[in-house]
Amino acid sequence: MRIVELGPDDWEEFRAIRLRALADAPDSFATLLADAAQEPEESLRARLSSPTPVLVVRSAGDLLATGGGYLPPEPPDVMTVWGMWTAPEARGRGHGRALLTRLLDWAHTRSISIVELHVTEGNDTARRLYESCGFVATGEWQPLREGSPLRVELLRRAGS
Numbered sequence: 001m002r003i004v005e006l007g008p009d010d011w012e013e014f015r016a017i018r019l020r021a022l023a024d025a026p027d028s029f030a031t032l033l034a035d036a037a038q039e040p041e042e043s044l045r046a047r048l049s050s051p052t053p054v055l056v057v058r059s060a061g062d063l064l065a066t067g068g069g070y071l072p073p074e075p076p077d078v079m080t081v082w083g084m085w086t087a088p089e090a091r092g093r094g095h096g097r098a099l100l101t102r103l104l105d106w107a108h109t110r111s112i113s114i115v116e117l118h119v120t121e122g123n124d125t126a127r128r129l130y131e132s133c134g135f136v137a138t139g140e141w142q143p144l145r146e147g148s149p150l151r152v153e154l155l156r157r158a159g160s
């Protein structure tokens with residue numbers, strides 16, 4: 001079992017795990033499965049060409065978990081963590097924590113001291129993971145996506 005950073009040539013694997021995540025936990029992500037299913041190869045390759053890593057946990061050819069980082073072009077001083085997901089059969093084994101730690105290490109080595117992410121109200125499992133890694137609730141809420149009755153809260157982690 002190892003953590004691997006995906007590159008542009010891994011776009012089909014990335015799409016497969018992304019669609020699996022969106023089908024499994026639609027209320028955890030802003031993107032809709034139907035929209036993600038139509039995302040073209042070019043766009044997926046572009047995402048995987050970004051300097052911020054898109055990570056997966058790979059075990060004997062299977063992808064068990066994923067999570068990525070995003071840095072805006074300007075100013076590139078706050079990283080957003082997105083797409084955290086572990087396959088249901090592999091949960092509770094530390095994959096989510098390992099991926100998040102790797103993303104935080106990536107930011108730390110680049111002197112990016114602020115990392116943010118959104119968590120859906122009621123997603124206590126994810127919130128517990130984030131809080132145990134130093135993220136703090138900001139009280140800033142917004143809809144999960146346009147028209148959704150669900151809300152997400154911004155969590156922020158500052159410092160190393």
Ligand SMILES: CC(C)(COP(=O)(O)OP(=O)(O)OC[C@H]1O[C@@H](n2cnc3c(N)ncnc32)[C@H](O)[C@@H]1OP(=O)(O)O)[C@@H](O)C(=O)NCCC(=O)NCCS
Pocket residue numbers: 025028029065083084085086087090091092093094095096097098118119120123124125126128129132
């Ligand atoms: C949130 C998620 C990514 C965690 O992944 P995971 O690989 O199971 O996480 P880990 O095994 O590293 O567990 C990390 C922490 O999460 C919490 N946690 C994990 N499983 C839990 C469970 N069944 N009940 C409560 N808390 C749990 C614990 O705080 C745990 O810390 P510990 O290891 O000290 O006990 C996973 O549950 C998931 O994919 N959920 C659906 C998608 C989702 O909600 N993504 C987050 C979007 S913001």
